[in-house]
Amino acid sequence: MRQTELLTPQLSDYLDFLDRGEMRYLPYLMYFNRPNFRSAAINTDRLGFRISHGPDGAGSVGGERLDGPVRLLVGGSVSLGYGATSDATTIASRLWTKHAPSHPWFTFGAPYLNSTQELLLFMLHRHLLPPVDEIVVISGFNTLVMGQLTGADVGVQEPFFFCNEYFEKMQELRARYADTAKPKRWRAGPRPASQSVAPTPGRPTTAGMIRSAVDVTLRNLDSWLVMAAATGARVSFALQPLATWLRETPAPQEKLLFDEFDTLSDYGTWEERYGDVGSRETGAAYAAALGEACARKGVPFVDTPARLAEVVDPSDWLFVDRGHYTDEGNDVVAQVLADSLGLT
Structure with a gap:
């Protein structure tokens, strides 16, 4: 039996949930979760x-x-709670149930x-709230890692999955x-080949990817602040923890899972896919x-990997994979x- 089946059997529900053949496409947003999905997890x-x-x-x-x-x-996927054994054990549910229960929390x-x-x-669903x-x-991670994708002609926006x-x-x-x-006679000459992807200049440096991701995040936080001001809501930003941003040596169960994922992956090992993006130094x-960017905007910031490192033991099993x-x-x-x- 594989380690994923033994240690994290709930992941089979998530694989079903993320079936690309069942992906739901939405106007403007591109894609979103499957509606009315039912499973144990x-x-x-x-x-x-x-x-x-x-x-x-x-x-x-x-x-x-x-x-x-x-x-x-x-x-x-961190907000969604990918990897939790049930809806009751996501971050939002644990906030609502135990750690900050004064008001309901929605994923x-x-x-x-x-x-x-x-x-x-948020813009598309604000009227329902x-x-x-x-x-x-x-x-944080998706915005950063998409900086590795070069050549995508998305104008001033960042690439997306x-x-x-x-x-x-x-x-x-x-x-x-x-x-x-158009009728052929309207054409004065051959039409140039349609170009949707610009020439690839090469993979940007990690420092360049960080600058780009922070700029995009800050621009979007400006919009969050404008929209939240109308309701009096406070906006905060927390950097999601990766296993490799938290500690060099994973917990025993994590090592079994990570090694198996690297062996079974069709896209290469974690190191091959993300390289120094996933290092503790990059994190x-x-x-x-x-943190500096959020401070300039007056947005509360949580360096979650650093805070986690202060409160967990090296043997604590925290991750089902390196990002969840x-x-x-x-x-x-x-x-x-x-x-x-x-x-509260």
């Missing part, structure tokens, strides 16, 4: 938002409307989202219109740059967020 509402649990019940963005105020945990994220998509998700008093963005597929389809569409849109430099957490990991991250931000 993860369940979503009619819109695709994961259901959170509190001491007196459950709630979600697309569920029964609560009076409010509510609180939002915004981000990608407000989906796998693969970058900083701009997180903002768009009751009053909001806290918005905690726990994010699966954007190569998007550009390929758009190039096919442009080519089709080039053949059919520390990224946290320092984000066990139930214990979700609980301790929730505690760190509550303590760092003064949440």
